[in-house]
Amino acid sequence: xxxxxxxxAIAQLFAQFRQQQTxxxxxxNLLQKQEMKTKLSRLEQELHGKADLLQKQEMKTKLSELEQELHGxxxxxxGIEPSQKAQFQKWLDSHQPFHWLIHFYEILQRGxxxxxxxxxxxxxxxxxKKTYTIHGYSTEECGNLxxxxxxRNVALLTQGSRTGMIIPSAGICTDRMMPLQxxxxxxxxxxxxYAIRPAQLFPGVEQRLAIYLGIQQPRQSQIYxxxxxxWHEVYRPYLLPLLQYITIQEIEFRHSLPKLHTAxxxxxxxxxxxxxxxxxxxxxxxxxxxxxxxxxxxxRAMNFTPYFWNEKQGSQISSHLKTIAFFxxxxxxxxxxxxxxxLFYWWFIVLSNGRDLSMREIAFxxxxxxxxxxxxxxxxxxxxxxxxxxxxxxAERKTCFYKTTGKVIxxxxxxxxxxxxxxxxDRVLAQHYGLNDEELDxxxxxGIKYRMGKEIGKEKTH
Numbered sequence: 001x002x003x004x005x006x007x008x009a010i011a012q013l014f015a016q017f018r019q020q021q022t023x024x025x026x027x028x029n030l031l032q033k034q035e036m037k038t039k040l041s042r043l044e045q046e047l048h049g050k051a052d053l054l055q056k057q058e059m060k061t062k063l064s065e066l067e068q069e070l071h072g073x074x075x076x077x078x079g080i081e082p083s084q085k086a087q088f089q090k091w092l093d094s095h096q097p098f099h100w101l102i103h104f105y106e107i108l109q110r111g112x113x114x115x116x117x118x119x120x121x122x123x124x125x126x127x128x129k130k131t132y133t134i135h136g137y138s139t140e141e142c143g144n145l146x147x148x149x150x151x152r153n154v155a156l157l158t159q160g161s162r163t164g165m166i167i168p169s170a171g172i173c174t175d176r177m178m179p180l181q182x183x184x185x186x187x188x189x190x191x192x193x194y195a196i197r198p199a200q201l202f203p204g205v206e207q208r209l210a211i212y213l214g215i216q217q218p219r220q221s222q223i224y225x226x227x228x229x230x231w232h233e234v235y236r237p238y239l240l241p242l243l244q245y246i247t248i249q250e251i252e253f254r255h256s257l258p259k260l261h262t263a264x265x266x267x268x269x270x271x272x273x274x275x276x277x278x279x280x281x282x283x284x285x286x287x288x289x290x291x292x293x294x295x296x297x298x299x300r301a302m303n304f305t306p307y308f309w310n311e312k313q314g315s316q317i318s319s320h321l322k323t324i325a326f327f328x329x330x331x332x333x334x335x336x337x338x339x340x341x342x343l344f345y346w347w348f349i350v351l352s353n354g355r356d357l358s359m360r361e362i363a364f365x366x367x368x369x370x371x372x373x374x375x376x377x378x379x380x381x382x383x384x385x386x387x388x389x390x391x392x393x394x395a396e397r398k399t400c401f402y403k404t405t406g407k408v409i410x411x412x413x414x415x416x417x418x419x420x421x422x423x424x425x426d427r428v429l430a431q432h433y434g435l436n437d438e439e440l441d442x443x444x445x446x447g448i449k450y451r452m453g454k455e456i457g458k459e460k461t462h
Contacts, residue, residue: 111158120149227261275368298415301339311406
């Protein structure tokens, strides 16, 4: 209560000072010309004279006293004793505490700010934790400063206010960012997400980004999304004006806000639901499937180990190549067909950060082998066999050099050259899920302008 009273006193002093510098000038406009000149002259002396200086000094003194008191309270939370002058000063220098209560008392007293926009730092908390730590943030486990800024941002907003931030797209679709996603889900928010190829949101910055625009209306929470946006630099002037959003409030997935932007995509999503997830057929058997965990435009899943050799360690499995195993060989072959499909690629883009293929996207894909007709399973097995042979036929052995490992020799694959087979796989899956012609056409041509581009077809396996 005492702190609040002091803050109120400072706010009153500031209000008086502001009134002197604004309202009195407005009042002067009502006077006759000569009276206006006289009053303005007297006011100018008053505002810039001793009374003005004394009032400013009084505000500064009270503000400094209250600030020091709050510094002491906050220091105790960090285990710092203010009486230990050297230790206390070191903490002040490293943490630079800022007390919103006293610097923006009037604004916070009426509920908070009306508008906050920003581009917070994308810095891992571990890089600054030795010199600066936080307390009381629900987003601490997110491990990045931008999550902390978003949390503070929302806490400073008043009811019905607007906000907007540019953050890494990982913030809306990765497991560790779940606390941040919960904060966004309590707002009415519009989220657009942007790839880094062919063009970047910030030219030259290799960072997949999301822009969220929100209204602080907890009782009217609603989430709107765009798709994952790829574009060429020449289209930059039209990028934001042509954004399309769709509500995804009813679309749920573990620790991800899906990047859907049309009713057609929502229809495809709904048709996939109700099928048993791929994880149900996974085991620790010898029926292994290899997949590349950093796809760009193509998912690469194989039943063989791609060649990889480096000068330092010899022949081995690339660190980017991961494995999953299934109860039997037939299930593994079906999974290979499904994981290479354009349907699964769409699923990956909708739910992931666009860079890392995690076990989450694979394990929870609704593959539905139990609901899969025998003819569908047989056809997928046949197409998988053709696909693996086609991968090998078009593969090229490449050589490069790295400082850490020296010479590296690896097999490079070109999934775009196998697109006719992949399209057949998607047609069979459309039959399995009950997709109509329009939905199948969308999947087959999903991102095709970029996936089939001349710079894009090549995909390394290492």
